[in-house]
Each structure stands twice: as C-alpha cells, then as structure tokens.
Amino acid sequence: MKKVITYGTFDMLHIGHVHLLRRAKALGDYLYVGISSDEFNALKNKQAYYRLEERRTIVEAIRYTDEVLVEQHWEQKRHDILQHNIDIFVMGDDWKGAFDHLSDICQVIYLPRTVGISTTKIKRDLHHER
Numbered sequence: 379m380k381k382v383i384t385y386g387t388f389d390m391l392h393i394g395h396v397h398l399l400r401r402a403k404a405l406g407d408y409l410y411v412g413i414s415s416d417e418f419n420a421l422k423n424k425q426a427y428y429r430l431e432e433r434r435t436i437v438e439a440i441r442y443t444d445e446v447l448v449e450q451h452w453e454q455k456r457h458d459i460l461q462h463n464i465d466i467f468v469m470g471d472d473w474k475g476a477f478d479h480l481s482d483i484c485q486v487i488y489l490p491r492t493v494g495i496s497t498t499k500i501k502r503d504l505h506h507e508r
C-alpha cells in the first residue's frame with residue numbers, strides 16, 4: 379500500500395485545497411493530512427478563521443483524506459514519515475524546494491498550486507463586498 383502525506387492549515391477549505399488533496403491521494407492508496415495546530419499557525423504568522431478542531435473535521439470529511447494528524451512544529455515531518463512508513467510527501471509548489479531534505483526517506487513531490495484562489499483572496503474579496 380503506497381502511503382502519501384501532506385501538511386497544511388486548510389483554513390476556509392476551498393477548491394485549491396480540494397484539488398491538492400485529490401491529486402495527492404491519486405499518487406498512492408492512503409493519504410495522511412497533517413493539519414496545522416493554532417499554535418503552529420502562529421509560528422507561520424497565520425491567523426486561521428477556523429480553529430484546529432473545525433479545520434480537522436472539515437478535512438476529515440473530504441473523500442480523499444484517509445487519516446488526519448496534527449502538525450505542531452516544523453521538525454515533525456521526518457518523524458511522521460518514518461513512523462507511518464510514508465512513501466510520498468506532497469506539497470503545493472509554493473513550497474518548492476523547502477522540503478527536499480526529506481528525499482532521503484521518501485519521494486518529495488511539489489504539485490502546481492491552483493491559480494486564482496486562496497484564503498487571503500477570499501477574505502479580501504468578502505471585505506470589499508461589504
């Protein structure tokens with residue numbers, strides 16, 4: 379069984395996230411999704427609209443997600459990959475190169491981001507519609 383993992387905040391889940399999860403799952407048979415904790419988001423200077431438990435519930439509802447884990451710090455990826463015997467680590471290509479150091483223990487793949495959508499854009503567009 380080929381196991382895939384990806385990580386993210388997945389706030390205000392949108393089509394870009396769903397395309398990423400769909401493509402990540404298509405690379406293997408089982409997809410782990412690491413959801414950034416609220417504390418980890420603070421390290422990423424990200425203020426999510428939804429708390430971890432809500433973001434986790436929403437990602438768990440996506441058909442491509444097989445298992446969710448919590449992402450609490452940058453260094454846990456290597457541990458997660460070894461512990462779960464992950465074959466492929468996937469991220470959107472805005473992270474291209476950032477995780478190449480993991481290629482000694484798994485295949486590292488960066489997938490093209492979905493253009494024209496982001497949580498930031500959604501917030502900005504809604505703000506302007508007021």
Ligand code: C2G
Pocket residue numbers: 384385386387388389394395398414422424449468469470471472473490491492493494495496
């Ligand atoms: N994504 C995408 N297309 C978009 C928006 C996001 O493909 N239009 C992808 C991102 O590249 C990422 C995933 O969806 O692979 C989740 O995006 P975010 O929730 O913004 O995740 P991020 O804050 O980049 O956290 O340790 C890794 C970090 O936790 C990644």
